[in-house]
Amino acid sequence: MKKIPSVIDTHAHLDEFPDPREVIREAKEGGVLAIVAVGQDISSNQKTLEIAEQNPGFVFPAVGYHPWRLNPENDDETLAHIDNNLSHCIALGEVGLDYKAKTKKKVQKAIFLKLLAIAKKHDKPMILHCRYSHETVFRMVKEAALRKAVFHWYSGPLELIPLIAAAGYYMSATPALLYNPYHEKAINAVPLSNLLLETDTPVQYRELATRPVHVQVTLAEVARVRGITQEEIAEQTTRNARACFDLEGFS
Numbered sequence: 547m548k549k550i551p552s553v554i555d556t557h558a559h560l561d562e563f564p565d566p567r568e569v570i571r572e573a574k575e576g577g578v579l580a581i582v583a584v585g586q587d588i589s590s591n592q593k594t595l596e597i598a599e600q601n602p603g604f605v606f607p608a609v610g611y612h613p614w615r616l617n618p619e620n621d622d623e624t625l626a627h628i629d630n631n632l633s634h635c636i637a638l639g640e641v642g643l644d645y646k647a648k649t650k651k652k653v654q655k656a657i658f659l660k661l662l663a664i665a666k667k668h669d670k671p672m673i674l675h676c677r678y679s680h681e682t683v684f685r686m687v688k689e690a691a692l693r694k695a696v697f698h699w700y701s702g703p704l705e706l707i708p709l710i711a712a713a714g715y716y717m718s719a720t721p722a723l724l725y726n727p728y729h730e731k732a733i734n735a736v737p738l739s740n741l742l743l744e745t746d747t748p749v750q751y752r753e754l755a756t757r758p759v760h761v762q763v764t765l766a767e768v769a770r771v772r773g774i775t776q777e778e779i780a781e782q783t784t785r786n787a788r789a790c791f792d793l794e795g796f797s
């Protein structure tokens with residue numbers, strides 16, 4: 547029997563599954579070594595922390611405030627909750643700027659700056675959502691001298707990729723590689739040393755409703771796009787994920 551390559555899903559919304567136990571079990575059996583579970587607001591962060599607590603050494607939590615979930619009434623409480631919980635998380639996310647979202651750019655930027663300050667204070671990587679905002683987000687994290695960051699589901703400008711890589715930041719690939727020529731082009735341009743795999747589960751990619759085990763689909767697609775074996779991609783991206791999120795030192 548062919549051995550299944552070992553991979554890490556670096557971006558999953560486990561809190562969106564009514565009962566995540568089944569998909570976690572399936573992931574373990576499907577060669578997934580670890581899952582980075584991201585949060586979007588207080589209740590999502592809380593659920594994410596609980597799921598991580600129930601799955602030590604396998605589900606690693608990140609707490610965040612997604613640009614789609616911004617609500618001025620909740621800002622202070624959400625930021626305080628992130629600040630209070632970040633020390634036992636592996637990253638701050640999902641956060642970022644979404645210039646197609648309804649919240650004004652200026653308002654989004656102000657929150658993002660506060661989140662950036664919290665990430666800096668705890669020296670944690672940020673997991674970034676960017677839409678029509680890659681240059682701005684990159685400039686802001688670079689100016690803040692944030693040590694580590696992930697530009698998730700990279701679909702930004704191709705010319706930004708070498709700059710993101712030179713700053714030591716990471717970019718991640720999703721199952722959108724199955725059908726999206728732009729994502730394919732971008733992922734083909736990311737240096738292997740800066741590449742991560744993810745699902746953004748439970749996102750539906752055309753007929754594929756993803757679960758964390760589908761990070762294997764991402765792996766197969768990256769191998770196809772790059773013309774390198776799945777084993778080689780799995781080994782390198784797993785090493786990258788461990789380095790990015792300091793998984794070795796995390797307990």
Ligand SMILES: [Zn+2]
Pocket residue numbers: 557559584640746
């Ligand atoms: Zn996401």
